[in-house]
Amino acid sequence: MSTEHQAPSARQALLKAAVDELNEKGHASVSLRAVARRAGVSHAAPAHFFGDRAGMLTAVAVDGFHSLAVALRNAGSEGDATQGEFKALGLAYLDFGLTNPAVMDLMFRRSELVPDDPALTTAQRDALAPLRAVVAGVVGDDAAEEWAILSWAVAHGLVALVREEALARVAEKDQDGAADLAHRLLGLYAAGVAAGAQAPPSTR
Amino acid sequence: MSTEHQAPSARQALLKAAVDELNEKGHASVSLRAVARRAGVSHAAPAHFFGDRAGMLTAVAVDGFHSLAVALRNAGSEGDATQGEFKALGLAYLDFGLTNPAVMDLMFRRSELVPDDPALTTAQRDALAPLRAVVAGVVGDDAAEEWAILSWAVAHGLVALVREEALARVAEKDQDGAADLAHRLLGLYAAGVAAGAQAPPSTR
DNA sequence: CGGGTGACTTGACACTGTCAAGTGATGCTG
DNA sequence: CAGCATCACTTGACAGTGTCAAGTCACCCG
Numbered sequence: 001m002s003t004e005h006q007a008p009s010a011r012q013a014l015l016k017a018a019v020d021e022l023n024e025k026g027h028a029s030v031s032l033r034a035v036a037r038r039a040g041v042s043h044a045a046p047a048h049f050f051g052d053r054a055g056m057l058t059a060v061a062v063d064g065f066h067s068l069a070v071a072l073r074n075a076g077s078e079g080d081a082t083q084g085e086f087k088a089l090g091l092a093y094l095d096f097g098l099t100n101p102a103v104m105d106l107m108f109r110r111s112e113l114v115p116d117d118p119a120l121t122t123a124q125r126d127a128l129a130p131l132r133a134v135v136a137g138v139v140g141d142d143a144a145e146e147w148a149i150l151s152w153a154v155a156h157g158l159v160a161l162v163r164e165e166a167l168a169r170v171a172e173k174d175q176d177g178a179a180d181l182a183h184r185l186l187g188l189y190a191a192g193v194a195a196g197a198q199a200p201p202s203t204r
Numbered sequence: 205m206s207t208e209h210q211a212p213s214a215r216q217a218l219l220k221a222a223v224d225e226l227n228e229k230g231h232a233s234v235s236l237r238a239v240a241r242r243a244g245v246s247h248a249a250p251a252h253f254f255g256d257r258a259g260m261l262t263a264v265a266v267d268g269f270h271s272l273a274v275a276l277r278n279a280g281s282e283g284d285a286t287q288g289e290f291k292a293l294g295l296a297y298l299d300f301g302l303t304n305p306a307v308m309d310l311m312f313r314r315s316e317l318v319p320d321d322p323a324l325t326t327a328q329r330d331a332l333a334p335l336r337a338v339v340a341g342v343v344g345d346d347a348a349e350e351w352a353i354l355s356w357a358v359a360h361g362l363v364a365l366v367r368e369e370a371l372a373r374v375a376e377k378d379q380d381g382a383a384d385l386a387h388r389l390l391g392l393y394a395a396g397v398a399a400g401a402q403a404p405p406s407t408r
Numbered sequence: 409c410g411g412g413t414g415a416c417t418t419g420a421c422a423c424t425g426t427c428a429a430g431t432g433a434t435g436c437t438g
Numbered sequence: 439c440a441g442c443a444t445c446a447c448t449t450g451a452c453a454g455t456g457t458c459a460a461g462t463c464a465c466c467c468g
Contacts, residue, residue, distance in 0.1 A: 010415080026315045031455060042417045044457085049415090053456065108368045111230045121373055128374060149365075149375065150358070150389045157361025161353075164312045169325055170332060171353065185354045196396050214446075235424060246448045248426085253446090257425065 011049045013039045018046075018060050022102045027112065032056065057106060058113040058120055064103040065123035069130075071096045076130040086138050087190040089131055090155050094186055097159030098179055104159060128152065138194060147193065154189050158182040215253045217243045222250075222264050226306045231316065236260065261310060262317040262324055268307040269327035273334075275300045280334040290342050291394040293335055294359050298390055301363030302383055308363060332356065342398060351397065358393050362386040 017039040021030050032046040032053055039045070050056035075092030076085060097104040106112065113120060128148075135148040161167040161182070168178040221243040225234050236250040236257055243249070254260035279296030280289060301308040310316065317324060332352075339352040365371040365386075372382040 028315060032457090033455065043455095044418080045416060047457070048417095108364065108370060110368045111232060124370065125374055145375070146385075146389060146392060149371065149385070150393060153361030153365055153386075153389065154354070154358055155361070156364055157357030157359070160312065160360055160364055161357055164314045166312060166328065167353065170329060171349070181350075181353070182357075185350060185357065188350060189354060192396060196399060236426090237424065247424095248449080249447060251426070252448090 010039075010041065010045070014041070014046055014049055014056075015059055015063065018056055019063070019103070022060060022106065023100070026102060027057070027106050027109070030057065052114065054112060054114045058117050060103065061107045061109075061113055062117075062119050062123045064100070064107045065120070065127045067100075067103075068093075068096050068107075069123070069127040072127060072130045076134055085134050086151075086193070087187060089134050090151065090186045090190060091183065093131075093152075093155040094158060094182055097155075098162060098182075101159075101163045105163065108156075151189075151193070155186065158185060214243075214245065214249070218245070218250055218253060218260075219263055219267065222260055223267070223307065226264060226310065227304070230306060231261070231310050231313070234261065256318065258316060258318045262321050264307065265311045265317055266321075266323050266327045268304070268311045269324070269331045271304075271307075272297075272300050272311075273327070273331040276331060276334045280338055289338050290355075290397070291391060293338050294355065294390045294394060295387065297335075297356075297359040298362060298386055301359075302366060302386075305363075305367045309367065312360075355393075355397070359390065362389060 014035060018030060018035045021035055021038060030053075033043045035056065036043045036045050046056050047053075050059055071092050072089060075088045078088065107124075131152060132144070132148045135151060136144040139147045158167075159182075162175075162178045165175070165178070167173075167181065168175055171178065171181060173181060218239060222234060222239045225239055225242060234257075237247045239260065240247045240249050250260050254263055275296050276293060279292045282292065311328075335356060336349070336352045339355060340348040343351045362371075363386075366379075366382045369379065369382070371377075371385065372379055375382065375385060377385060
């Protein structure tokens with residue numbers, strides 16, 4: 001009982017080969033032919049299944065959003081209070097991004113994916129649903145959506161800065177230190193949101 | 205009196221051609237040969253100057269960081285109070301990213317650039333210097349660096365989400381609406397930081 | 409048995425990055 | 439002024455790439 005309806009195996013194998021290739025050599029080196037070689041099929045087989053290089057990458061990205069969705073769902077259910085839950089969600093996003101940097105990178109690289117794939121759109125929306133729900137519990141309902149998106153941007157920005165080594169460079173830390181720093185910053189932000197929500201300044 | 209020491213023209217022309225190509229067709233279509241064609245030189249001329257496709261893209265990225273640096277410097281000097289200055293800086297970052305999405309995208313795409321180019325590293329560090337200075341004026345000195353980086357992540361995340369149309373998709377807005385939303389979210393964040401800084405909860 | 413449909417393969421094309429080897433001008437040296 | 443080195447490219451070639459048209463082969467429905 002997986003999220004997809006049991007593909008005929010070759011397609012699945014190709015997809016796995018694509019993910020492996022992506023993780024090993026980065027998205028630029030994911031060529032239809034390299035994936036075909038790795039999966040042991042002819043050079044045009046991937047095009048047969050996915051239509052396109054973009055189609056193949058899109059399939060990988062959709063898969064990535066499904067994985068992100070379960071990661072966030074798990075984090076959301078195991079956090080204790082609502083504020084702990086909120087922070088846990090952010091950390092889960094961060095960890096997913098830092099554990100699978102190549103996939104995360106691809107997932108948000110519209111220019112490499114098929115322009116308006118509906119599966120991609122819904123997968124993305126579904127993955128973010130838990131965040132919305134949790135944020136609504138922390139701040140008031142009226143501002144929930146805005147804070148949810150802002151929080152998403154915080155986590156997303158941290159992932160990007162760590163992944164591209166920008167953070168390590170500016171803060172003069174190694175990559176592990178950068179990840180730790182990102183964790184701390186997210187905590188800082190979460191605490192700030194909770195404090196601000198308990199004592200709303202003028203709005204409301 | 206430019207930031208670079210008057211290149212012999214051909215190199216400059218190539219660089220301009222590369223930027224144009226990047227803005228028109230996205231980073232994937234920036235090929236050495238296409239740039240050469242656009243600049244009206246032989247197909248190997250770009251490689252002669254930049255060594256590499258990565259070298260050429262890196263030159264474009266360094267240029268981008270220089271532009272970002274002046275944009276942030278201007279914004280920093282025209283904001284009125286320190287909090288207004290802080291917000292102005294964030295908006296300038298946001299606007300730069302949304303006005304030049306392709307260049308901004310490239311600037312943080314380490315995997316496409318030359319791995320440890322010193323010019324790139326210093327250009328990046330210099331561009332972010334104003335943010336550090338302004339943040340130090342808003343929150344206490346001890347936490348300044350952390351808040352500066354967090355703020356950077358916020359702006360960076362918002363740019364990424366708007367650029368990749370993720371924000372428009374989730375919030376069900378068109379691209380212009382998404383940019384406006386990003387502006388508002390940045391204001392929300394800036395106000396929160398200012399409020400939190402004036403009444404620090406427990407730390408400190 | 410017969411035909412059609414899906415799952416590939418084969419072969420070709422234009423395009424790409426990169427390299428080795430040129431060519432000509434410019435400037436320095438003796 | 440002669441010779442020579444260096445720069446700023448060009449020319450030509452190679453392997454690898456995405457994509458397309460056509461082919462092969464197995465299987466299923468009737």
